[in-house]
Amino acid sequence: MLSDFPRLGLDPFAELRRMQSEMNRLFGGFTAATAREFPPINILLGENSVVVTAELAGVTADDVNLNLQEDVLTLGGKREPKIQQENVNWQRRERAYGAFSRAIQLPFRVDPDKVQARFDNGILEVELERLEADRPKRIQIRGA
C-alpha cells in the first residue's frame, strides 16, 4: 500500500523503515553467526567429482579424522589451545575449542581409493571421485 505522505513532501514512516532495515541488518547477522555449525563447509560439484572444503583455522592434519562410509563423509577432530605458558591474563577469548564432528551426505557414491585431502592455511580440502559404476551411462539405441 502506498502512503499519501510522499505527495505532501513529508514521509514520517521513512525513518521507521530505515530503523527497521537497520535492525534486520544487525540481528540478521547475529542469528546467522550463532546458528553456524563448526566447521563451516562448502561443497563444489564437478562433472565426476565433488570437493568439500572446511574452514579449520588452527587445526593441524594430525588433529583431523576423515571417514568415508558409502556416500557419507565424516569430518571429526579436536582443536586444543596451544599455549605453553600458564599464569596469563586473558583479555579476550573468542575462539572456540573442543571436539567437533560433522557428517556430510555426498551427492553420489565415491571411490574410496581416489580421495585426496590437503590442508592449506587452515582450509581443509577433500576431493572425492565418483564411483565408476555409479556414473551415468549413455545408452545406444539400436535400429530395428
Added chain:
Amino acid sequence: MAQAVGTISQRTPATTEGAQRMPPRPVFLPPADIYETNVAIVVMAEMPGVGPDGVDITLERRVLTIRGHSAANEHTGYQRVYNEYADGDYERVFTLSEAIDRDKIEATLRDGVLHLVLPKAEPARARKIELKTL
C-alpha cells in the same frame, strides 16, 4: 589491555536506503584470543585461507590494525552447490592501552592463525620492589 574498535560489521556491509551496496569481497572480523603476560601482549587471530603474503599488520601509535587477504581459491569446472562460508578478507582494529616495543614485535602465521607477540616497552613492565630491611 587491548580493545576492539567496533568499526567493521561482522557479516554484511552497511546499507544505504533501500539498496544493498556490495563490495567486491566481503570483509570479516576475525575472532581473536588475546592474553597478557608480564612482558608481552599476545594476539591470536583466526584468518583461514590467508597465506603469509596476504597479511598486513600496522601499529600506529596505539592502534593495531590486522588485515588479511585470502587468496582466491578458484575451482575451474566446479560449481558451488552448498555454501556455509564465503571467501573474503579480514580486518580488525585494536587499541592497545600499553606502550609496545615496536622493534621486537613478532608475527607468525600457521594453519590460518595469526600469532602476534607484542613485547611491552621497558617502563611499562611491572617491577618487583624489594623491601629494605633496616
